[in-house]
Amino acid sequence: MSLDKNILNRYNQGNASEEERSTVESWFDQYHGERPLSDQEVLDMLNSLDKKIFPVSERKSIPWNRIVAVAASLILVLTISYYWMKSKSNNNIEDQLALYEAPKSSSPIIVLENNQEYNIDSLHAGDTLSVGKYFITKLEDGEIKYILDPTTTEIVYNTVRTKAGSTASLMLSDGSRVWLNVNSEIKYPINFSSDTREVQLKGEGYFEVEHQEHELRRIPFYVRGSTHTIAVLGTKFNVDFTKSNVTALVDGKVSIAKGDLNDQVRDLDFNVTLLPNQVYSEGRVSYSDNILQYLDWKEGYFSLSNRTLGSVVQKISAWYGIKVIVDDSIKNSLLYGRINRKKSLKEVLSLISDAIPLTYEFDKNVLYLKKATQP
Numbered sequence: 001m002s003l004d005k006n007i008l009n010r011y012n013q014g015n016a017s018e019e020e021r022s023t024v025e026s027w028f029d030q031y032h033g034e035r036p037l038s039d040q041e042v043l044d045m046l047n048s049l050d051k052k053i054f055p056v057s058e059r060k061s062i063p064w065n066r067i068v069a070v071a072a073s074l075i076l077v078l079t080i081s082y083y084w085m086k087s088k089s090n091n092n093i094e095d096q097l098a099l100y101e102a103p104k105s106s107s108p109i110i111v112l113e114n115n116q117e118y119n120i121d122s123l124h125a126g127d128t129l130s131v132g133k134y135f136i137t138k139l140e141d142g143e144i145k146y147i148l149d150p151t152t153t154e155i156v157y158n159t160v161r162t163k164a165g166s167t168a169s170l171m172l173s174d175g176s177r178v179w180l181n182v183n184s185e186i187k188y189p190i191n192f193s194s195d196t197r198e199v200q201l202k203g204e205g206y207f208e209v210e211h212q213e214h215e216l217r218r219i220p221f222y223v224r225g226s227t228h229t230i231a232v233l234g235t236k237f238n239v240d241f242t243k244s245n246v247t248a249l250v251d252g253k254v255s256i257a258k259g260d261l262n263d264q265v266r267d268l269d270f271n272v273t274l275l276p277n278q279v280y281s282e283g284r285v286s287y288s289d290n291i292l293q294y295l296d297w298k299e300g301y302f303s304l305s306n307r308t309l310g311s312v313v314q315k316i317s318a319w320y321g322i323k324v325i326v327d328d329s330i331k332n333s334l335l336y337g338r339i340n341r342k343k344s345l346k347e348v349l350s351l352i353s354d355a356i357p358l359t360y361e362f363d364k365n366v367l368y369l370k371k372a373t374q375p
Helices: 005-013 018-030 039-053 064-098 291-299 309-320 345-355
Strands: 109-111 117-119 128-131 134-138 144-148 157-161 168-171 177-180 185-189 197-202 204-208 221-224 228-232 236-240 246-251 254-258 272-274 278-281 284-287 301-303 323-326 338-340 358-363 366-371
Touching: 177 185, 204 291, 228 236, 236 291, 246 254, 246 291, 272 278, 291 301, 301 309, 309 323, 309 345, 338 345, 345 358
Parallel strands: 144 168, 197 221, 323 366
Antiparallel strands: 109 117, 109 157, 128 134, 134 144, 157 185, 168 177, 177 204, 185 197, 204 236, 221 228, 228 254, 236 246, 246 278, 254 272, 278 284, 301 338, 358 366
16 A cells, blocks of 8 residues: 555645545554655654644634523523522412411410419400409400409409410509500509509500509509519500510600619619600610500501611511511611501511512521512
8 A cells, every 4th residue: 555645745734634634544554664664754654643642622613603592591591490499489488478377366364363364355245253352354345354342451463464466455453554465464463552553564565554642642653574663653655674675655754763573662763754755765765756656566556667677576576476587787777657467477578578678588487587689
């Protein structure tokens, strides 16, 4: 087998066609010395064969429009996948939120001095419960009232306790009225002494205290909490002895002192005084343009007006019985308006999201609220 010199030269220069390269390489493989090759020809052929054995990869040119098409398809697939996963996740969260409906009213409990408990809802309007030397009756509006033997001087304490989803109202022996918010408790004597009136409160309550005198001297009224005591002389106010320790005065005048239940009232320093439309919170007194917003729970709604998301969520958490944690980036965002407490948690959060775009995450029965971001 012989080989054209011109083909060999083109092979050495890398300009041979595919067919010519195949011919040269086949010839070299089968070469048995039909003619002697010069040293230079052998070296040149070996250099060409090195390129065959260890080929240098050359990039093939891909049309730009094909690259764009492939990229667009990839983006489309990723986008659809993202929204599908997000939709699936959101649907799962929406399903969980839907489980938290407006709490069905759970009966508040009245605890007698012997620790015997009664469901207040088991009493119908007009029913009367006979308890030793006094009676407990339920009025048409659901309020609890005591009927006492006027000869009784013994101080007997009862307690009314509410749970998640329940509120209660009570008329004390002096005619003062108390409304309890959810998860709250008031301990009170069924008959006050002649020189002082004192009740103990856990949670949140609204008071309308009746003016009372004995021998031309006003009888003070004290609301005792675990860290604060309120001295009252005939007034209307809301007090929240939960984490916030907020007192909002609607009418009249109150004084506030720090001290726990072990302290005697006479030893307390009532160095803070509130006038109508003033609020005591975190050791400071401020004026409120809308003092009635602090009574929102009593009227059956969540007041959002000029309140931060963080403070509103505390109310929502207590009402629906779920722990809610708000991200710091939106905790101080202000809200306005009000929402009926009969709505489900899903509906409440949807309305809030109209003002502050939110995302929800559940983890171990804790709801996390975070700022919504665009994908």
